[in-house]
Amino acid sequence: MNQKKLHVLFICGWYPSRVLPTNGDFIERHAQAVAKQHKVSVIHLITDKKIKKDIELSTKVINEIETHIAYLKEVKNPIKKIYLFHKAFSLLLKKVSVFDIVHLNELFPFGIFSLYLKWFKKKPFIISEHWTAYKHPLSNKISFIQKTISKIIAKNASFICPVSNDLASSMQSLDLKGNYKRVPNVVNTNLFFPDHKKNEIFTITHVSNMNDKHKNVKGLLHVIAKLEVENIDFKFNIIGKNSIKYLKYANKLGLDSKKIKFMNQIPHTEIAKELRNSNLFVLFSNYENLPCVILESFSCGLPVISTNVGGISEYFPDNFGKLIIKNDEEKLKEEILNFYNKKNNVATKDEMHTYVKSLFSEQAIANNFTNLYYKTLSI
Structure with missing residues (x-):
């Protein structure tokens, strides 16, 4: 099994887009690292104040990653917003070929999609988490409904991968129970390398x-x-x-x-x-x-x-x-x-x-996630 190249579906609450070009670029770097060893497809949904139709879909191959983004019309009615997000996710999912495992980025609310894929499509998922708002006192602003749904999502994940043990402790203090495995951010060591010249100032x-x-x-x-x-x-x-x-x-x-x-x-x-x-x-x-x-x-x-x-x-x-x-x-x-x-x-x-x-190169991080994918699929 460890020889098999997997198809990993990244579901991302944050990801670079035409609306926010650098938002979630750290998630993009995780995806690029995993793409060195596996096939990766990305699904991301974001509101775009500039569009007039309800949903606009975009599919591009960026750095060997199939990137599927849905741009949604800004609406004030929360019921219609939920409807549009659900419809957009369904449309994007049809564009993705058969995949092996889901890699969720940002536990809530996109973890609801991961629950659906696990319960109805038998696709297991792991979670990467970066959100600073789990830390006290920022966590006081998290609503009861969000906490309740987040607990269900966390419980159903095969692994929860915060970027630090400190973040793991913050999440666990909110009773988000799960199998925690720290996986840090990735650094492109081919881009970030030393220069031995001396600065004058x-x-x-x-x-x-x-x-x-x-x-x-x-x-x-x-x-x-x-x-x-x-x-x-x-x-x-x-x-x-x-x-x-x-x-x-x-x-x-x-x-x-x-x-x-x-x-x-x-x-x-x-x-x-x-x-x-x-x-x-x-x-x-x-x-x-x-x-x-x-x-x-x-x-x-x-x-x-x-x-x-x-x-x-x-x-x-x-x-x-x-x-x-x-x-x-x-x-x-x-x-x-x-x-x-x-x-x-x-x-x-x-x-x-x-x-x-x-510790942080694309190779090192890809190895970390690959081990967790294989463990998840062997359960």
């Missing part, structure tokens, strides 16, 4: 979704302002969708415009280049699971300073950077200065890259 980089409540961007800018008082020669790159919205705040703090560069959302290939051309990556988040960008930084041989939140510490070797308490601006400034003055014992770039390749 010490360069600090931050990449995020620019959500201040989540990423504490303003707190990070406070620290950059404090660094300027230290009279050191550095550059700070802030990269993410609409990062320029923080320009006014940076001006308010009196930041030197020559030292800070605001960059809009850029392709993954460009992010890799920016990381290779940096001396330090900084993430000052209030909460996280397992940010891909930290692993990508390691893969480029770039040390990281991050707040010790979520599952970050589970994959953060001591000599790869520093973990600090969230909101501790003085400690962040101190650690940046330590790296600037080369006071820290840091692993070599090649050691960092090798670490990432062994």
Whole structure:
């Protein structure tokens, strides 16, 4: 059985589309990793405010993955919305050839489709989960109905694969019982690799979704302002969708415009280049699971300073950077200065890259999922 190439159906609550081009790109990378060993088809449904007809279907082969996306008309009536989602799923499912197993991404609400396929089509499923909202106190906003349905979905999954043990604990605290097996995010180690050239100016980089409540961007800018008082020669790159919205705040703090560069959302290939051309990556988040960008930084041989939140510490070797308490601006400034003055014992770039390749490469992640697929089908 371990010799058989499987057809895996990815059902995705998040996935890149024309509406949100980078939404769920970490799921896309999981799919691409699995596609190295198996046939993969993707089903994704998303509301598109720009369309006038109820449902518009799109089927494309992207990076060897059959990608089936249904764009749904925005409707306010919840009954009609449920009807449209059900109809769209049925239409997309007809486009998918016979498959062996379902790989669900985002437990609720798309897990309802997985339940249907298990109960009526005899197709087992596993779950990958990334959602930070399972963590307290964000979990307080999850409704009773969602919790109840989620428990049924979790119970029926062969395996539940959160990206970190911390996320697994958060899910289990909500009584989402199941067979948990941690499978982390994937890194394209062929794209994210070290460059051994030296930068003329010490360069600090931050990449995020620019959500201040989540990423504490303003707190990070406070620290950059404090660094300027230290009279050191550095550059700070802030990269993410609409990062320029923080320009006014940076001006308010009196930041030197020559030292800070605001960059809009850029392709993954460009992010890799920016990381290779940096001396330090900084993430000052209030909460996280397992940010891909930290692993990508390691893969480029770039040390990281991050707040010790979520599952970050589970994959953060001591000599790869520093973990600090969230909101501790003085400690962040101190650690940046330590790296600037080369006071820290840091692993070599090649050691960092090798670490990432062994645990997070497409090959490593595909092997993890393949083992779980075979175990599921042998039950």
